[in-house]
Amino acid sequence: MTARRxxxxxxxxxxxxGWEAPIxxxxxxxxxxxxxxxxxxxxxxxxxxxxFEVWPPAxxxxxxxxxxxxxxxxxxxxxxxxxxxxxxxLHKEWGKGTAGMLLNLALGGVYLALRILVWRQLDFSxxxxxxxxxxxxxxxxxxxxxxxxxxxxxxxSGFLIAGHREEKLRQGLNQDEIYWYFVAASGALxxxxxxxxxxxx
Amino acid sequence: xxxxxxxLDSQADAxxxxxxxxxxxxxxxxxxxxxxxxxxxxxxxxxxxxxxxxGIEALLMRLQLSRPENGxxxxxxxxxxxxxxxxxxxxxxxTPVMEGFGLYFVPLMVGTRNVAFPRLAxxxxxxxxxxxxxxxxxxxxxxxxxxxWFAYVPLSGPEFSPxxxxxxxxxxxxxxxxxxxxxxxxxxxxxxRMRAPGMSLSRMPLYVxxxxxxxxxxxxxxxxxxxxxxxxLADRTVGTHxxxxxxxxxxxxxxxLFWFFGHPEVYIIFIPALGMISSIIETFARRxxxxxxxxxxxxxxxAFMGFGLWAHHMFTTGLPPATEAFFxxxxxxxxxxxxxxxxxxxxxxxxxxxxxxTALRFVLAFFALxxxxxxxxxxxxxxxxxxxxxxxxxxxxxxxxxxxxxxxFPLLGAVYYWFPKFTGRLLSERLGRLNFxxxxxxxxxxxxxxxxxxxxxxxxxxxxxxxxMGWGALNLLATCGAxxxxxxxxxxxxxxxxxxxxxxxxxxxxxxxxxxxxxxxxPPEPYSFQELPAVSSREPMWSEAHDLAHVTGLAxxxxxxxxxxxxSARPQHRYSLPGPTLWPLLAALAVSSAFVGSVFRPIWVxxxxxxxxxxxxxxxxPKDYWE
Numbered sequence: 001m002t003a004r005r006x007x008x009x010x011x012x013x014x015x016x017x018g019w020e021a022p023i024x025x026x027x028x029x030x031x032x033x034x035x036x037x038x039x040x041x042x043x044x045x046x047x048x049x050x051x052f053e054v055w056p057p058a059x060x061x062x063x064x065x066x067x068x069x070x071x072x073x074x075x076x077x078x079x080x081x082x083x084x085x086x087x088x089x090l091h092k093e094w095g096k097g098t099a100g101m102l103l104n105l106a107l108g109g110v111y112l113a114l115r116i117l118v119w120r121q122l123d124f125s126x127x128x129x130x131x132x133x134x135x136x137x138x139x140x141x142x143x144x145x146x147x148x149x150x151x152x153x154x155x156x157s158g159f160l161i162a163g164h165r166e167e168k169l170r171q172g173l174n175q176d177e178i179y180w181y182f183v184a185a186s187g188a189l190x191x192x193x194x195x196x197x198x199x200x201x
Numbered sequence: 202x203x204x205x206x207x208x209l210d211s212q213a214d215a216x217x218x219x220x221x222x223x224x225x226x227x228x229x230x231x232x233x234x235x236x237x238x239x240x241x242x243x244x245x246x247x248x249x250x251x252x253x254x255x256g257i258e259a260l261l262m263r264l265q266l267s268r269p270e271n272g273x274x275x276x277x278x279x280x281x282x283x284x285x286x287x288x289x290x291x292x293x294x295x296t297p298v299m300e301g302f303g304l305y306f307v308p309l310m311v312g313t314r315n316v317a318f319p320r321l322a323x324x325x326x327x328x329x330x331x332x333x334x335x336x337x338x339x340x341x342x343x344x345x346x347x348x349x350w351f352a353y354v355p356l357s358g359p360e361f362s363p364x365x366x367x368x369x370x371x372x373x374x375x376x377x378x379x380x381x382x383x384x385x386x387x388x389x390x391x392x393x394r395m396r397a398p399g400m401s402l403s404r405m406p407l408y409v410x411x412x413x414x415x416x417x418x419x420x421x422x423x424x425x426x427x428x429x430x431x432x433x434l435a436d437r438t439v440g441t442h443x444x445x446x447x448x449x450x451x452x453x454x455x456x457x458l459f460w461f462f463g464h465p466e467v468y469i470i471f472i473p474a475l476g477m478i479s480s481i482i483e484t485f486a487r488r489x490x491x492x493x494x495x496x497x498x499x500x501x502x503x504a505f506m507g508f509g510l511w512a513h514h515m516f517t518t519g520l521p522p523a524t525e526a527f528f529x530x531x532x533x534x535x536x537x538x539x540x541x542x543x544x545x546x547x548x549x550x551x552x553x554x555x556x557x558x559t560a561l562r563f564v565l566a567f568f569a570l571x572x573x574x575x576x577x578x579x580x581x582x583x584x585x586x587x588x589x590x591x592x593x594x595x596x597x598x599x600x601x602x603x604x605x606x607x608x609x610f611p612l613l614g615a616v617y618y619w620f621p622k623f624t625g626r627l628l629s630e631r632l633g634r635l636n637f638x639x640x641x642x643x644x645x646x647x648x649x650x651x652x653x654x655x656x657x658x659x660x661x662x663x664x665x666x667x668x669x670m671g672w673g674a675l676n677l678l679a680t681c682g683a684x685x686x687x688x689x690x691x692x693x694x695x696x697x698x699x700x701x702x703x704x705x706x707x708x709x710x711x712x713x714x715x716x717x718x719x720x721x722x723x724p725p726e727p728y729s730f731q732e733l734p735a736v737s738s739r740e741p742m743w744s745e746a747h748d749l750a751h752v753t754g755l756a757x758x759x760x761x762x763x764x765x766x767x768x769s770a771r772p773q774h775r776y777s778l779p780g781p782t783l784w785p786l787l788a789a790l791a792v793s794s795a796f797v798g799s800v801f802r803p804i805w806v807x808x809x810x811x812x813x814x815x816x817x818x819x820x821x822x823p824k825d826y827w828e
Contacts, residue, residue, distance in 0.1 A: 007398050007735050009763060009772050010754030016764060016774045022317040022390045029386035029420065037424040040461075044428070044443070044454055051449050126441050130448045133441035137432070144810075151814060159823060166823045 015167045017090055017174050027175040031182040034145070038186050041141065042193050045134045049201060056131040056198055063121040068195045071114040075184045078107030086177040089170055094160065101157045101173070104180065108150050111187075115143055135194055142183075142190050149183045152176055215731055217757040222314070222727035224781045233781035235319035236727055237304050240326050242623060244301025247326075248294050251333060255289035256690060258282045260683055263647070267680035269668040279664035280347040281366075285340055287350030288370065291466065292377045293333045295608060299473040300325075300384045302615065303412040305623070307388055309718035309725065310406050312397030312734040314762040315778050317390040320785045320820065325383035327789030332376025335797060339369035346370030349662065351463060352433065354444040354455045359437045368437055368800045374430035375796055378423045381469075385419035388412055395762065396770045397717065398735040398752060406716045406739075407483075407496055411476025414500045418465050418472070418507065426462035429455060439803050453518055460511035467603070468507040472500060474608040475542060477615040478564050482546050484618070484714040485561040486553025489740055492545040499538035499545075506535040516587045525584050532582035536575060543568065558712070559633030563614030566641050570606025574599060577652070592662075595655025601648045613640070613693065620700065621707030625723045629703075632696045640689030646682025650675040715740035720749065733763055788816035 018024055049055050056062060085100015119139060126136035156172055224230045234240065261282050265274040274282060308316055316322050339345055344365050348357035357367045392413045396405070405413075432443040433455070442448035444455050483490050490496060509531040512520060516528075546568075555561070577599040581587045590596060613636075620628045659672050666672050710719035719742050721729050732751035738744040752772070755761045760778040765771055795809020 005735070005748065005750035006753045007750065007772060008754045009752055009775060012754075012763075012772055013774045014777065019767075020394075020764065020773050022394050022764060022776065025390045025394060026318055026321070026386055029389060033382055033386070033420055033424055036421055037428055040425045040428050040458065044432075044458065047454055047457065048443075048450060051451050126435075126439065130442045130445070130450045133435070133443050137435075137441070137443075155818065164823055168823045172821065172823070 015171060017171065021171055021174065023171055024175050024178070027178055031178060034182065035186065038141070038189060041134075041138060042189060045138065045193055045197070046201075048130055048134060049197070055201065057129050060129070060131060061123050062198045063118055063195070065195060065199075067114055067118050067121065068191055071111060071118060072187060072191045074107055074111045074114060075187045078104050078111060079181060079184050081107070082177055082180050086173055089173050092170075094165065097173070098157065098160045101153060101160060105150065105153055105157060108146070108153065108180070112143070112146050112150060115139075115146065119143075138190055138194055142186060145183050145186065149176075149179050152179065211731065214757050215726070218728040218731060219726060221756075221758050221760055224727070230781065232786050233783050235315070235323050235779065235781055235785070237308050237316045237319065237322055238725060238727075238729070240322045241301045241303075241305025243326055244297055244304060244329070247330060247333070248298035248301060251289050251293040252298075253690075254337070255286050255294055256687065258286040258289070260687060262286065263680040263683040265664060266666075266676050268677065269666050269670070269673050271665055274664060276664045277347070280662075281340065281345035283662055284346045284349055284370070285336075288336065288346060288373070289333075290604075291350055291470075292373065293329075293336070295470040295604065296377070296381055296466070297329050298612065299415070299470060299608075300381060302477070302612075302619075303388050303415075303473065304384060306619065306718055307391055307409055307412050308395070309622075309721055309729060310409050310716050311392060311395060311400060312717045312720075312730065312736070313391070313395045314729050314733070314760070316387045317395055318387045319778055320782060321383050321387050323785035324789050325380045325387070327786055328376050328383070328792065329380035331789060331793045332373045332380065335376065335793075336369055336373040339366065344369055346373075351456075351459050352430075353459075354433065354436075354452045355446055357433060358444055359440075362437075365800065368434060371430040371434040371437070372796050372800050375427055376793070378427045379792070381419050382423050385416035385423075388416045389420070392416075393767045394764050395776070396765055397733060398763070398765055398770055398772050399737050399750070400765075401769045402767075403493075404736065404739045406476075407479035407490060407493070407500075408473075408476035408716075410497050410500055411472050411479070414504045415469055415472045418469050418504050421508065422462045422465035422469065425458050429458035429462075432458075434800070438800070453515070456515050456518065457511070460514045461508075464511040464514065465504075465507045467600075468503060470604065470608045472503065474567075474611040474615075475500065477611045477618075478546065478567060480714075480716065481560045481564050481611070481614050481618050482549050482553075483740075484712045485556045485558055486549050487556065488549060488553045489715070490545060491548040491552065492541075493739070495541055496545050499541045502538040503535060506531060506538070510535065513582060513587070516584050517591045529582050529584055533579055536579055539575060543572070558617070559628070559630055559637055560614040560618035562634070562637045563610045563617065566637070567606060567610045567614075570602050570610060570644070574602030574604075574606050578603060590655055592660055593655035594651040594659045594661060597661055598648050598651035598655060601651075605644060605648075610640075616693075616697075618712070619718075620697075621711050621723050622718055622721075623724060624701060625706050626700045626703055627705065627707045627711060628696050628700045632692065632699065636689060636692040636696055639685060639692055643682050643684075643686030643689050647679050647686050648682070650679045650682075654679075710742065713742075715743045717741060720746075782820075784816060784820035788813060788820055791816040 015021065081100040081103035085097050085104060088100060089097035124132040126133050153176055156169065156176055159169055224234055224236065261274060265271050265279060304316060304322055308314065336346070346369060347366050348362055352367060352370055355361055392409055432441070435441040436443050436445060442450055444450050444452050446452055479490050479496065510528060512524060512528040513532045516525060581590055581596065581599060617628050617633055620626065654672055654675050657672065659666065707723050709721065709723050717734055720734055732753065733755065734741065735750040735752055736745070741749060752763060755763065755775060760780055762776050762778060764773050764776045766773055791809060791812035794812055795806050798805025798809060
């Protein structure tokens with residue numbers, strides 16, 4: 001009689017990163033769900049646009065392009081320290097990783113501040129007209145994502161500074177990275193819909 | 202010969218595993234549970250409670266319609282009852298019950314010990330439960346949704362539906378969609394990352410394939426309705442104009458967003474049922490399902506096509522002719538992958554050695570009923586016919602044949618099939634046969650006459666009709682059928698209660714089935730498998746049951762399992778799972794406070810978000826159970 005066939009996993013690592021980590025895959029799933037939500041909202045915007053001769057409605061000013069463009073540059077720039085910070089943390093270079101996270105937080109903060117300024121430029125509200133409802137919805141949902149993602153990064157950076165070095169924290173930072181990329185990518189979509197579409201369509 | 206002391210060792214292992222995977226008893230244990238089997242069972246039981254409620258609502262409607270000019274329900278109550286019936290069936294019964302089966306069986310079938318995110322599974326259940334309670338809290342306080350299960354604007358808008366009724370409906374959508382989306386991601390990651398070593402994608406049981414495809418459909422379909430219902434709620438509570446025709450908004454936008462979800466939703470309910478059918482047919486035909494690649498490709502094709510059909514619900518809204526042609530073609534085309542699967546199952550049965558069980562009877566009834574529903578589906582895919590039949594009882598007959606015949610009959614079969622795994626007891630086969638025939642006859646008596654009533658012009662969602670219309674006799678027949686169908690339901694419940702109290706135990710694999718869930722105990726221990734299995738075939742319990750390879754080297758005193766590669770399921774790393782925790786419930790309460798509060802005061806979105814932030818902080822606080 002032969003011994004039962006076995007597969008010994010004693011020597012396998014306890015954690016994986018990126019696609020190997022279930023939590024990273026889960027975060028990607030969340031990003032896809034929210035991405036579909038944004039895409040649907042963008043589709044609703046374009047669909048509603050079809051009914052109008054003049055868009056935005058007469059008497060409504062589209063916010064200037066300068067601030068939104070700076071805003072977009074800020075979020076795209078913030079992805080660079082996020083990327084190298086996360087890479088450093090994967091290699092357990094904690095100092096460099098913390099610096100990357102903090103730089104990302106700073107640029108993210110600039111992004112949020114510029115967003116608030118863009119918002120204050122609007123001379124209409126969510127209940128002014130259909131255009132107003134759609135723009136406020138796009139800005140509102142996206143800004144909620146900025147706040148959520150910055151809160152996540154801030155909490156994780158706080159743990160880093162407090163000296164936490166758990167594997168779970170490394171995974172958390174690893175997944176925080178793709179969430180921020182999602183915020184940036186959907187920010188680019190938002191720029192195209194809110195700021196370019198009314199000029200081009 | 203096993204080495205001396207091996208038996209003793211395995212007892213010690215089992216004791217350590219049980220200590221690591223058990224939860225405390227009592228109420229606190231119940232609210233902190235994160236075991237996929239407990240949560241799956243909770244999902245299923247809760248969904249059946251909602252089925253019972255929706256069934257009672259259906260009976261009330263049938264009583265009202267049993268004779269012309271009946272005064273049993275007034276029009277206002279009738280509106281609420283048919284809306285609650287449809288809403289409950291779709292959002293609180295059909296989707297959640299399939300999720301519950303998935304949560305219970307996917308980890309067992311892929312040979313792992315829990316889902317990838319056990320706390321997310323718990324959170325998902327609480328969101329579902331709270332959403333259901335919220336909707337019914339409205340119903341019992343005369344705030345029952347009354348604009349149809351799809352709540353078309355402008356009827357459901359602030360102008361024509363003042364009050365809170367539609368608000369409750371819209372917010373319930375967000376509850377249940379968050380729940381379903383959470384479970385979908387949980388199952389996708391479990392399936393793609395946690396299969397037993399050796400279980401490559403091409404060796405996955407067809408049921409697991411079905412749940413994978415269904416979960417992807419949820420991810421792409423459900424955000425649309427969440428967005429739509431939130432926009433509707435904003436129109437109603439804070440004065441936005443998303444669907445306001447007075448501000449040149451197009452009310453059809455609602456229909457597009459709703460049906461972009463609503464049509465895939467049919468497949469979200471139906472595809473898990475296809476997986477159940479494959480499991481049942483394989484077991485009771487005593488051979489692998491014929492045409493495995495054709496079966497999996499058909500599932501995937503159905504999912505893709507399912508997203509290209511939504512506008513066939515809108516044929517009477519005046520779509521451009523090219524659009525109508527496209528959606529007609531797509532709607533007819535989806536019959537192809539369904540047909541491929543039906544023929545594969547028939548080939549399996551034809552060449553198999555059939556064992557006549559109650560579970561198989563329910564599946565065979567599926568063939569008759571689903572093909573009938575599919576044929577009327579092809580009929581109404583054609584625009585001229587649909588224009589005639591739209592909003593009549595013909596449509597009611599069609600979708601009950603598809604949904605009850607296509608999903609509920611296989612589901613009942615699946616309960617008969619898997620009941621021994623849940624409980625360790627077999628359901629009575631004799632009572633099962635009676636249950637089957639009464640249900641089958643009752644179903645056809647109820648819904649077949651509706652085809653005819655629809656062709657004779659009887660409209661849906663109208664609380665009564667006059668005697669001159671000549672619809673009385675068939676309506677009475679349908680009501681009698683509904684009474685028989687209800688008796689079928691009672692027989693089912695009776696069988697469940699009778700079997701729970703019976704002493705006859707089922708054993709681990711009473712049907713001599715092929716897949717890994719039957720390698721676990723009945724009911725499974727909290728850790729499911731004492732040693733994680735490894736497989737080298739598609740039917741491990743047939744080809745290698747006596748020599749099933751297994752994984753060694755995982756800790757027994759902690760909750761540990763294995764992550765494997767996506768395509769070929771090679772072991773990659775060990776994976777520690779969290780134990781019982783209160784945070785998912787607290788997070789669900791925090792999110793619920795935002796949802797419930799914002800129906801009354803919009804500012805609660807902000808308060809609830811702050812509460813949710815703290816709940817998530819507690820949830821994700823670094824406690825290193827890895828080291």
